[in-house]
Amino acid sequence: MTQFKPLDAYGVVGNLETVALIGRDGGIDWLCLPRVDDASVFARLLDGQGGHCTIAPAESFEAAQTYVDRTNVLQTRFSTASGAATVTDFMPVQHRTADDRHRTLYREVTGNAGTVDLAVEFEPRFDYAATMPTLDHTTHGVTATGDGETLTLSGTVPFEISDGSATASLSLQAGESQWFVLGYDQAVRINPDAHRDLRAGVVDYWQEWSHTCSASSCPVAGPWHDLAVRSTLVLKLLIQKAVGTIAAAPTTSLPEAIGGSRNWDYRYNWIRDAAFTVQALAELGHIEEIEAYFELCLAHCGQDTPAEMQPVYGLYGATDLTERTLDHLDGYRDSTPVRVGNSAATQRQLDVYGELVVGVYEAVQYGADLLVDHWVVIRDVADHVCEVWDEPDVGIWEIRGEPEQFVYSKVMCWAALDRAIRFIEEADVGEADIEGPVDHWRETRQTIRDAVLQRGYNDELGSFVRSFEADEQLDAALLRLPQVDFLPADDPRIAGTIEAIRRRLTTEDGLVRRLEGSDGLPGGEARFVVCSFWLVNALAAAGRIEEATDIFERVCQCGRPLGLLAEEVTPEGEQLGNIPQAFSHIGVLTSAMALTTHGGHHYAQKGYPPYSLADQSSTAYPGLRQADDH
Known part of the structure; x- marks a missing residue:
């Protein structure tokens, strides 16, 4: 039986064209592409088999979310018996041009303390989960194709493909990080330095916009x-x-x-x-x-x-x-x-x-x-x-x-x-x-x-x-x-x-x-x-x-x-x-x-x-590999 999350367990990120709902368990459970009024590629929000993209510890964990100050850059902090890690999610902001590079969602996973074993699940379902796409390995990671659409999850870790989903495992120690990038109708080569620069630009955009009206x-x-x-x-x-x-x-x-x-x-x-x-x-x-x-x-x-x-x-x-x-x-x-x-x-x-x-x-x-x-x-x-x-x-x-x-x-x-x-x-x-x-x-x-x-x-x-x-x-x-x-x-x-x-x-x-x-x-x-x-x-x-x-x-x-x-x-x-x-x-x-x-x-x-992460009470979750609902 699907265990739906309460609605307050979701944060949102977006690019001024679409919006993704991301749970405290690290799952992207709702995302429509290329626009918010288009069909979904992930719809686990509405059905347990609706598709998702999740990054979470493989063992039992607690989780809390916050935003980078005055931005729509979301951080999910995981704590396990062996350590702590954070997933930072953001989307580049659309400009009034024909440039579609903003149609991407970036996920950086960073080790904060100890060692954390994490699991990745990529389970896209196009057209409101009416279409199960075909998944294939590519140079950049895994690409899903179907119904005239493609969605690529780029990453440097090896993926295994089975029954319409791709999975991967990684282990992070404090100070280490890995990047994963969802690209709609495009594949993004993993380049950590470029991704960090892009994130800094997104943070600057939101902070400058939100401070049109300063606190004073x-x-x-x-x-x-x-x-x-x-x-x-x-x-x-x-x-x-x-x-x-x-x-x-x-x-x-x-x-x-x-x-x-x-x-x-x-x-x-x-x-x-x-x-x-x-x-x-x-x-x-x-x-x-x-x-x-x-x-x-x-x-x-x-x-x-x-x-x-x-x-x-x-x-x-x-x-x-x-x-x-x-x-x-x-x-x-x-x-x-x-x-x-x-x-x-x-x-x-x-x-x-x-x-x-x-x-x-x-x-x-x-x-x-x-x-x-x-x-x-x-x-x-x-x-x-x-x-x-x-x-x-x-x-x-x-x-x-x-x-x-x-x-x-x-x-x-x-x-x-x-x-x-x-x-x-x-x-x-x-x-x-x-x-x-x-x-x-x-x-x-x-x-x-x-x-x-x-x-x-x-x-x-x-x-x-x-x-x-x-x-x-x-x-x-x-x-x-x-x-x-x-x-x-x-x-x-x-x-x-x-x-x-x-x-x-x-x-x-x-x-x-x-x-x-x-x-x-x-x-x-x-x-x-x-x-x-x-x-x-x-x-x-x-x-x-x-x-x-x-x-x-x-x-x-x-x-x-x-x-x-x-x-x-x-x-x-x-x-x-x-x-x-x-x-x-x-x-x-x-x-x-x-x-x-x-x-x-x-x-x-x-x-x-x-709020800071330290101010929040965490929510307990089973590890991704232990959760039957996932």
């Missing part, structure tokens, strides 16, 4: 600075550097409930998630990312009418994201189905119009030059919102039941018109092209506001509600109303909404469910991480700083030991859903900034200090 000038100075840096590094890994789009997560079908069917493919570009991401990065000084994304997004949206706008697209612009299941995979902890594609692309989600226009508005405030070339898109979106705001949709939570008149969708339609109006009101005298039917927009904005206040607020509950139809049910997205300026944070109706959500959707630890009522799917789910951060933001804006700080730190503890957060967390603290999740890390950043602004660091109890 960062809006998250103080106890949460390192946590904020880790979240920015995660978000950067999800950005496709060649085009600027942002994956919601690098994985598919990690379940929201073990044994349930809420298993979705998040390797696509949601306009909503991406808009939140670039807004958060912009506040930390990463202006290049915000401008690149909205330039692409607005150009793409301008190719069709607003009515044809999808809430989600492929990372390289694909519109057909037809959902299908991979029935040959067992799923993480036997949770099926395993899906690729996402039917949300065909849904109507009216809040997306607001997320887009609000995001563009904030980007322009940070200095992005977007209006000259793209004002017509904003104007057309505002006109379209005037026509459709009062129609039902499936909402921010992408329900798969009957559409409703979701209150949050109405508010975001209001926000789209509000920001379009602000663009015109704030335009310079010479910006003659920034014009539109502003009187009509104002009238519709007021009509939406009146409808929300009259039909979207329940006086008996003292709270805004899920939808005009479900007027006794709650929705955690309503915590964002002050963030988009629909009402001030100290309005009694906002205070009542906070209290209702705390009472009916929140655990004692501050973990928040998305909403009450059915979403058209069977079974349940865990607590949605970003909702907890929305609660933090709402409390902070309302002046309840100590309370907000306590919830923030409790939720952030769920990301230990590496600071990586999945989509959801159970009341017991187990992470579930796709990981690392952009939405969750956006929440970390926005809440950390809000708390810092309001003085929350004075109430910090736990903080989030940088």
Whole structure:
């Protein structure tokens, strides 16, 4: 029986084109090549026979992971009865060229103390483990071929090939090292000096990028600075550097409930998630990312009418994201189905119009030059919102039941018109092209506001509600109303909404469910991480700083030991859903900034200090040669 690892037992590395999940047992259990939205070459994350590449001690060992400071270079430290060794994993970063040399993953194994016997297993499985490739010895190591792809594991140790896998053994004393390099459609000759220089360049890249906002000038100075840096590094890994789009997560079908069917493919570009991401990065000084994304997004949206706008697209612009299941995979902890594609692309989600226009508005405030070339898109979106705001949709939570008149969708339609109006009101005298039917927009904005206040607020509950139809049910997205300026944070109706959500959707630890009522799917789910951060933001804006700080730190503890957060967390603290999740890390950043602004660091109890390997508790594993599950 396959022993699946908990999701917090994984670190991630990447090259701004794809992301690998690497376990504390030294196994690369998830990697799609050449891009994150392509088929996997290793998928043990979703099935025990899905393929992996593992380097680990041959005898029983304990292991812990950490990152090289302010980088996406991952280190896994092994301790055995006879010694200690470290595997350092990294991928060279993609550049805007046709150079594919970044499509490699480097693994250096270094002896730290005593003598450690290690085993290497290379078991690639192409096309989501539907294809078992042919393995052959080559000059550089072992090459797997099949389904029109090749994957080479280079190394200087001898490999044995049997039954679709290659194995090798090595023994390292303190100070000795060996290199292994995975190359997609290429073979890399082992050259330790060149590899060390390459690693130094990768470390420099990440440290320079992450220090665009230094600890002294960062809006998250103080106890949460390192946590904020880790979240920015995660978000950067999800950005496709060649085009600027942002994956919601690098994985598919990690379940929201073990044994349930809420298993979705998040390797696509949601306009909503991406808009939140670039807004958060912009506040930390990463202006290049915000401008690149909205330039692409607005150009793409301008190719069709607003009515044809999808809430989600492929990372390289694909519109057909037809959902299908991979029935040959067992799923993480036997949770099926395993899906690729996402039917949300065909849904109507009216809040997306607001997320887009609000995001563009904030980007322009940070200095992005977007209006000259793209004002017509904003104007057309505002006109379209005037026509459709009062129609039902499936909402921010992408329900798969009957559409409703979701209150949050109405508010975001209001926000789209509000920001379009602000663009015109704030335009310079010479910006003659920034014009539109502003009187009509104002009238519709007021009509939406009146409808929300009259039909979207329940006086008996003292709270805004899920939808005009479900007027006794709650929705955690309503915590964002002050963030988009629909009402001030100290309005009694906002205070009542906070209290209702705390009472009916929140655990004692501050973990928040998305909403009450059915979403058209069977079974349940865990607590949605970003909702907890929305609660933090709402409390902070309302002046309840100590309370907000306590919830923030409790939720952030769920990301230990590496600071990586999945989509959801159970009341017991187990992470579930796709990981690392952009939405969750956006929440970390926005809440950390809000708390810092309001003085929350004075109430910090736990903080989030940088970790060293010595600070972490290790996880015990059987040796690679002893583990039947491998």
